[in-house]
Amino acid sequence: xxxxxxxxxxxxFGFGLALSGMVSPGKVIGFLDLTGNWxxxxxxxxxxxxxxxxxxxxxxxxxxVPLFGREFxxxxxxxxxxxxxxxxxxxxxxxxxxxxxxxxxxxxLAYGNPKIIVFVGAMVAGIVIAKVLTGTFRKAS
Amino acid sequence: MENFTPYSSLIGGIxxxxxxxxxLMAGRIAGISGILSNLIPPQxxxxxxxxxxxxxxxxxxxxxxxxxxxxxxxNVNPYQLSDNAHYTLLVIAGLLxxxxxxxxxxxxxxxxxxxxxxxxxxxxxxxxxxxxxxxVTVFIMRSVVGG
Numbered sequence: 001x002x003x004x005x006x007x008x009x010x011x012x013f014g015f016g017l018a019l020s021g022m023v024s025p026g027k028v029i030g031f032l033d034l035t036g037n038w039x040x041x042x043x044x045x046x047x048x049x050x051x052x053x054x055x056x057x058x059x060x061x062x063x064x065v066p067l068f069g070r071e072f073x074x075x076x077x078x079x080x081x082x083x084x085x086x087x088x089x090x091x092x093x094x095x096x097x098x099x100x101x102x103x104x105x106x107x108x109l110a111y112g113n114p115k116i117i118v119f120v121g122a123m124v125a126g127i128v129i130a131k132v133l134t135g136t137f138r139k140a141s
Numbered sequence: 142m143e144n145f146t147p148y149s150s151l152i153g154g155i156x157x158x159x160x161x162x163x164x165l166m167a168g169r170i171a172g173i174s175g176i177l178s179n180l181i182p183p184q185x186x187x188x189x190x191x192x193x194x195x196x197x198x199x200x201x202x203x204x205x206x207x208x209x210x211x212x213x214x215x216n217v218n219p220y221q222l223s224d225n226a227h228y229t230l231l232v233i234a235g236l237l238x239x240x241x242x243x244x245x246x247x248x249x250x251x252x253x254x255x256x257x258x259x260x261x262x263x264x265x266x267x268x269x270x271x272x273x274x275x276x277v278t279v280f281i282m283r284s285v286v287g288g
Contacts, residue, residue, distance in 0.1 A: 005167040006190040010197020011204070012160035013171060013250075018205035018212075020153025021146055026216025030144060032272075032279040041146045045154035046253050052158025053165075053258025060165050061259075069168035074259075075246065080266050087245020088252075092271035094237025096278025097230055099219055101249040102242055103173035105235075106195055107202035115217055118228055119235040126239025127178045134244065140182035 005068045014107040020045040023108045025099025032096055083134075144214070154254075161255050164194070172251020173198070174242035220286050245271075 021027040021041055030039035066072055077084075095101050100108070100119055108116045131137035161171040169190070180191045206212050218227050242248040245267055247256060252271075256264020 002167050003190050003193050005163060007193040007197045009160045009164040010194035011201040012156055014198040014201020015205055016153045016156030016160060018202045018210060020150045021214055024215045026219040029219040029279055032275050034276055035280055036283055039144045041150040044147050044150040048151045048154025049158040049254035050257045052155055053161050053254055056162040057165060057258045066168035067166045072168045080263060083244050084263055084267055087241045088267040088270035089274050090237050090241030091245055092274025093278050094234040094241055096275035098234030102177060103250050107198045110199045110202035113217055115231055119231045122232045122235025123239035126236040127181050127243045130240035130243040141185045
């Protein structure tokens with residue numbers, strides 16, 4: 001059941017990214033271009049998403065165990081450390097350059113554009129480099 | 142504001158919220174960078190749900206035009222760069238997005254939609270920082286290359 005729920009969640013997520021316009025780097029750059037021809041649409045994407053999660057998450061997390069799984073796996077860190085800050089800076093820089101964040105980049109593989117494939121390849125390489133540099137790379141098990 | 146799409150963006154965002162709700166009901170956070178980075182390399186017993194989520198992510202995007210969605214808005218090269226320059230930019234951007242989201246423990250989905258939904262101070266901080274940096278980056282790119 002757990003795996004099927006994950007597949008359905010992914011399907012909805014991919015459909016939502018396409019419908020919302022997040023899969024278009026032009027739309028993303030238009031949203032970030034505050035001083036240019038600003039397109040505020042993507043504020044409605046995060047607004048709509050958070051509107052749902054801020055209501056539903058509190059009820060779901062009241063249960064001791066999840067309905068469709070064995071345990072909740074949630075982030076445990078609470079401090080604003082240098083990794084959080086520097087990672088967000090690097091991500092913001094890359095997002096502004098390419099107009100792609102991880103979800104839309106992966107789901108856009110659907111449209112077969114070689115540029116998206118190159119971006120996703122570089123993104124995977126970036127994860128590997130970051131894991132090696134931070135000493136957190138674990139071999140396949 | 143000729144490209145303003147408040148309704149499709151709002152409905153799309155609500156669907157992202159519902160998808161994240163469903164995955165949390167299975168105990169997991171719908172943070173795409175985390176779902177991907179924990180697959181590199183795959184760890185036994187923890188890989189299948191991640192692969193299935195990503196398969197769904199791609200299939201959902203395939204389904205959108207099949208169900209009548211208009212893809213005319215898709216613009217991969219907003220700075221109108223030459224192919225060579227654009228490929229170079231995308232490699233740099235991809236390295237930064239992959240490395241940055243791993244080090245910063247989240248992206249637009251994990252920190253944005255899920256983290257803000259959990260009222261996490263770490264996520265709010267990350268969202269404000271990556272949004273601000275992205276806005277400044279776009280401003281500089283527009284000043285340098287136009288488009």
